[in-house]
Amino acid sequence: MDISVLIEEFIEDANSHVESIEGSLMELEKRWGAGTTDKALLTHMLGSLHTLKGNTGMMGFTPLQDYVHKLETLFKSLHEEELLLSPPAFEVFYSAVSALRRSLASLANDAGTRLDLSEETMLLEILGSGAYAEETPFQNVHQQPPVKATVEEHSYITSKSTTLKVSFEKLDELLNLVGELVIHKTALTALEKRLREQLSDRALLDTFSEASQLIGKSSNDLREAIMKARMLPIKSVFHRFHRLVRDHTKKSGKEITLRFEGEETELDKTVIDEIGEPLLHLIRNAVDHGIESKEERRRSGKTSSGTITLGACHESNHIVISVADDGKGIDPENIRSAAIEKGVIDESEARNLSREEILHLIFCPGFSTSSEVTETSGRGIGLDVVKKIVTSLNGIIDITSEPGKGTKFTVKLPLTLAIITALMVDVGGETFAIPLSGVVESIKVASDEIHMIGTGEVINLRNQLLPICRLGNFFKMSNLETKPQEYVVVVASGEKRGGLIVNRLLGQQEIVIKALDDYLGELPGISGGTILGDGNISMIVDINAVLAGMQQIRRENTI
Amino acid sequence: MKETIELPSSGLAEDILSQFIFKAQNEVDQVSSDLVKDQSETLFHLVTFQLGNEEYGVEIANVQEIIRATDITPVPGAQPHVRGVINLRGKIIPVVDLRTRFALPKVESSDAQRIVVVELGVKRIGMLVDGVSQVIKIPSGVVEEMPEEATSVDENFIKGVGKLENRLIIILDLNKSLLLG
Numbered sequence: 001m002d003i004s005v006l007i008e009e010f011i012e013d014a015n016s017h018v019e020s021i022e023g024s025l026m027e028l029e030k031r032w033g034a035g036t037t038d039k040a041l042l043t044h045m046l047g048s049l050h051t052l053k054g055n056t057g058m059m060g061f062t063p064l065q066d067y068v069h070k071l072e073t074l075f076k077s078l079h080e081e082e083l084l085l086s087p088p089a090f091e092v093f094y095s096a097v098s099a100l101r102r103s104l105a106s107l108a109n110d111a112g113t114r115l116d117l118s119e120e121t122m123l124l125e126i127l128g129s130g131a132y133a134e135e136t137p138f139q140n141v142h143q144q145p146p147v148k149a150t151v152e153e154h155s156y157i158t159s160k161s162t163t164l165k166v167s168f169e170k171l172d173e174l175l176n177l178v179g180e181l182v183i184h185k186t187a188l189t190a191l192e193k194r195l196r197e198q199l200s201d202r203a204l205l206d207t208f209s210e211a212s213q214l215i216g217k218s219s220n221d222l223r224e225a226i227m228k229a230r231m232l233p234i235k236s237v238f239h240r241f242h243r244l245v246r247d248h249t250k251k252s253g254k255e256i257t258l259r260f261e262g263e264e265t266e267l268d269k270t271v272i273d274e275i276g277e278p279l280l281h282l283i284r285n286a287v288d289h290g291i292e293s294k295e296e297r298r299r300s301g302k303t304s305s306g307t308i309t310l311g312a313c314h315e316s317n318h319i320v321i322s323v324a325d326d327g328k329g330i331d332p333e334n335i336r337s338a339a340i341e342k343g344v345i346d347e348s349e350a351r352n353l354s355r356e357e358i359l360h361l362i363f364c365p366g367f368s369t370s371s372e373v374t375e376t377s378g379r380g381i382g383l384d385v386v387k388k389i390v391t392s393l394n395g396i397i398d399i400t401s402e403p404g405k406g407t408k409f410t411v412k413l414p415l416t417l418a419i420i421t422a423l424m425v426d427v428g429g430e431t432f433a434i435p436l437s438g439v440v441e442s443i444k445v446a447s448d449e450i451h452m453i454g455t456g457e458v459i460n461l462r463n464q465l466l467p468i469c470r471l472g473n474f475f476k477m478s479n480l481e482t483k484p485q486e487y488v489v490v491v492a493s494g495e496k497r498g499g500l501i502v503n504r505l506l507g508q509q510e511i512v513i514k515a516l517d518d519y520l521g522e523l524p525g526i527s528g529g530t531i532l533g534d535g536n537i538s539m540i541v542d543i544n545a546v547l548a549g550m551q552q553i554r555r556e557n558t559i
Numbered sequence: 560m561k562e563t564i565e566l567p568s569s570g571l572a573e574d575i576l577s578q579f580i581f582k583a584q585n586e587v588d589q590v591s592s593d594l595v596k597d598q599s600e601t602l603f604h605l606v607t608f609q610l611g612n613e614e615y616g617v618e619i620a621n622v623q624e625i626i627r628a629t630d631i632t633p634v635p636g637a638q639p640h641v642r643g644v645i646n647l648r649g650k651i652i653p654v655v656d657l658r659t660r661f662a663l664p665k666v667e668s669s670d671a672q673r674i675v676v677v678e679l680g681v682k683r684i685g686m687l688v689d690g691v692s693q694v695i696k697i698p699s700g701v702v703e704e705m706p707e708e709a710t711s712v713d714e715n716f717i718k719g720v721g722k723l724e725n726r727l728i729i730i731l732d733l734n735k736s737l738l739l740g
Contacts, residue, residue: 176649430633475635516634516644519653519682523636529644529651537632537646 010059011108017048018104022097024048025090026242032085042079049075052100063115064103070124071096083130092127094247096120166229168269174226175512179531181219186534188212227419231266234312234321237276238263241283245308248287255304256291261311267319268416274393275321275413278386282323282409283308285383290327290407300404302326319415324408330401332358339364359399363387391494393417394437422511422530422540423489425502428477431538432502433511433530438543440490440497442505447484456554459488459499466490468499469550471541474525493544500546513540524549601699603721607728608675608688611663615688616695616721616728621677625691628672642687647676654685655737661716677733684737695728697721702730 024045031038049072056065077083099120106113192209199205238260245258267275291297291306298304311322332355339345339361350358365384390397395413414420414437422433423442443461450457450468458465468488472480481503488499511530516523527542605616606625631643631654642656654674658665671690676683702719716736721728 179649477633477635514651516651517653517682517684519684520634520637520641520644523634526634526636529632531646531649531651535646536630537644537651539632539634 006059007107007111010055011104014052014055014104015101017052018097018100021045021048021100022094022243025093025097026246028085029090032090037078037085039079042075046072046075046079061103061107061115063117064100064107067099067103067117067121067124070121070128074124074128077128083128089127092123095123168230171226171230171269174229175223178219178223178226179512181222182216182533185212185216185219188215227268227416230269230416230418232269232272233264233266234272234275235260235263237272237279238310238312240276241279241310244280244283245287252287252293254287254291254293254306256287257305257307259307259309261309262313263310265312265314265319267312268418270417271319271393271413271415274389274417275411278389278397278411279310279321279323281383281386282411283310286323286325286327286407290325290329292328296328300328314415315412318412321411321413322408323411324406326406329403329405329407330359330362330399331403335359335361359401362399363397394420394435417513419510419512421508424506424509424538425471425487425489426504426506427475427502428472428480430477431506431532431536432471433509433538433540434489434491434500435527435540435543436508438491438493440492442487442489445486445488447482447486450486454554456550461490461499466497466499467550467554468501469546469553470501471546472501472503474500474546474549491543491547493547496544496547496551498547498550500541511538511540602696603699603702603730604694604696605721605728605730606675606694607692608673609671609690609692610657610661610688614692614726614728615657616730617675617677617733618730619694621679621733623676623678623683626674626676626685628668628674628687631674631687645674645685647683647685650683652676652683652685654687656687657736658687658689660736677737679733679737686737697723697728 024041028038028041028045031041049068053065053068053072056068074083078085083089099117103115103117106115189212192205192212195208196205242258245256248254249256286308291308292300292302294304297306307326309322309324311320311324313320335358336350336353339358340347340350344361344364345353353361363383363386365382387397390411390413393413394417395411398410398412399407400410401407421436423436423439425432425434445459450459453465457468457470459468460466470480483503486501487503487505488501489505490497490499492498509532511532513528514530516526516529525542525546526539527545528540529537530540532538603616604619606619606622607614607616609615626645626647631645633643634641634653637643637653640655640660642654642659644651644653657663666689669689672687673691674685674687675691676685701723702721704719716731718730718732721730
């Protein structure tokens with residue numbers, strides 16, 4: 001049997017088992033802390049382990065199979081009450097879950113990897129030998145009548161059964177097919193026009209056009225339904241941080257509770273995929289620099305346990321995700337002096353900045369107030385990277401902080417990264433899409449209002465000089481014309497502003513972003529492509545790159 | 560005749576032999592298509608197309624489809640040999656202008672122009688050609704590695720030349736024709 005075909009399926013399946021085991025383990029720990037040992041949970045975990053063992057055996061990953069078998073034995077003795085739960089036992093189980101995950105990752109990388117699980121196996125054996133056994137209040141616990149497990153209590157175990165796993169490619173394929181449908185619908189409209197010219201049977205024509213409209217409506221509904229199918233609750237991202245925070249509290253001695261708000265908020269898969277990394281940095285930041293140690297918290301009259309709240313909600317056409325801690329907060333004065341010291345800004349500049357502006361300095365590259373390097377957040381990744389990621393997703397990041405009370409980061413992102421609203425323009429006979437999020441306004445300018453100053457053209461827009469650039473020239477296109485009146489699309493990206501001269505404005509449209517094949521290489525000023533309703537392709541203008549390119553060209557011309 | 564074909568198949572000697580076989584068979588069978596019936600020899604299954612004055616071929620296994628050359632959207636900033644992109648059933652794929660790629664003079668667009676969509680690993684790339692000729696099977700015996708005769712294509716791109724009775728088919732190495740470096 002050719003294993004390589006099966007490996008992908010195996011890894012995916014195995015990972016979902018490991019995830020389920022970890023979830024149950026956390027639930028088990030929670031309930032154990034509350035004084036009960038949940039047999040139903042143990043049975044559930046045994047089931048997952050057993051399947052995992054069978055599958056690894058079938059795939060011929062013997063070392064992993066042996067390891068899972070040992071783990072299963074341990075859980076069996078827990079179930080039989082030969083072995084009792086204890087804090088060290090949980091540590092061993094958590095590390096076992098990590099070991100499983102690591103092994104699966106290396107197998108996914110290379111199915112031929114020789115796994116060495118001897119150390120991990122030893123841990124299991126030590127635990128099995130009872131060396132960790134302690135006197136725990138647990139022994140009294142299981143003499144209590146077993147808590148009746150209600151259906152509701154275990155709903156998380158079965159909650160997945162109503163969903164169906166479909167690979168994202170398949171959904172993308174569906175979206176492509178709908179795109180085709182829309183294109184064929186256009187052909188139908190064209191056909192209808194021709195029929196109207198040649199046929200005189202009005203009733204027949206009306207029936208035809210009605211049918212054609214219904215097809216159009218259905219294809220639109222279908223498109224929306226598929227877009228909805230790509231939406232996932234942000235829960236899946238939020239819950240990944242449980243482990244991070246839990247591990248950290250054990251290590252640092254800090255006590256941190258992770259809370260969620262609005263975890264059912266649904267996001268497009270494209271956003272879900274990208275949001276993990278910036279959130280990770282923000283949470284690490286809160287864990288390391290936000291929340292104080294237990295003693296410090298007590299001294300300042302707070303509860304010894306700190307709280308990090310992850311929130312998500314919809315706000316008009318955006319999704320707002322926040323990371324808030326009730327830690328020590330940030331003193332703007334510290335930021336101000338650190339920024340001056342590190343040369344991010346000079347003293348006179350610093351004096352003119354408002355409180356908010358000073359807080360925003362922490363997003364500047366090269367800025368990090370903490371000199372200590374910790375395992376969690378000291379990996380050379382600063383908040384500037386977070387800002388960069390958020391900006392690249394067309395989002396905005398904001399910070400509010402009150403010394404002594406806590407800090408809150410707010411990330412505002414578009415609902416989907418796959419669909420944007422764009423201003424469609426004509427340049428040299430080709431249609432380009434300019435993302436509306438970066439468009440400030442569009443104006444009509446007489447050509448004698450365009451002045452050549454130094455090395456580039458500018459216009460005077462409400463007493464402010466605005467550098468402009470002919471988009472056709474920027475893209476080195478031929479057959480360009482200059483007209484007595486030019487359309488200027490004023491665009492902005494961060495602090496940069498500029499005007500783009502285009503031939504015609506064609507209107508606003510929702511477009512589906514498609515990445516261009518990397519065969520095309522680097523395309524300055526182009527961020528992707530999109531397929532329009534009539535089947536034609538239009539390039540999406542990368543506003544940030546065009547503005548940067550404009551500055552570059554001006555600088556080169558000066559020299 | 561059959562015995563001759565089954566001679567050890569390697570090296571230059573084989574090439575010379577196959578030329579002899581080709582000529583001999585042409586005398587006997589008149590048409591090359593009869594060679595196809597001989598199952599003892601491997602066959603090149605080609606899609607051939609016109610480019611300038613020459614006929615080119617690519618292996619049919621690499622060809623996904625052939626479509627009319629309409630609605631190619633130019634991509635600003637792309638390499639000169641990239642003509643643009645097309646919408647192939649909802650996917651945006653690049654189109655290479657083989658004329659530019661092979662340094663042939665530019666021509667006006669015509670109705671005969673086609674895009675040969677080929678698969679290159681996971682990539683799909685369109686090749687703009689002057690026109691598509693046919694699908695043909697030729698025995699490897701009549702395929703010669705790049706000879707010294709002058710063609711307008713850099714030798715690197717050529718896998719071999721198929722010599723039929725009254726025509727030559729230049730068989731392209733797709734990797735070298737389309738990928739740079």
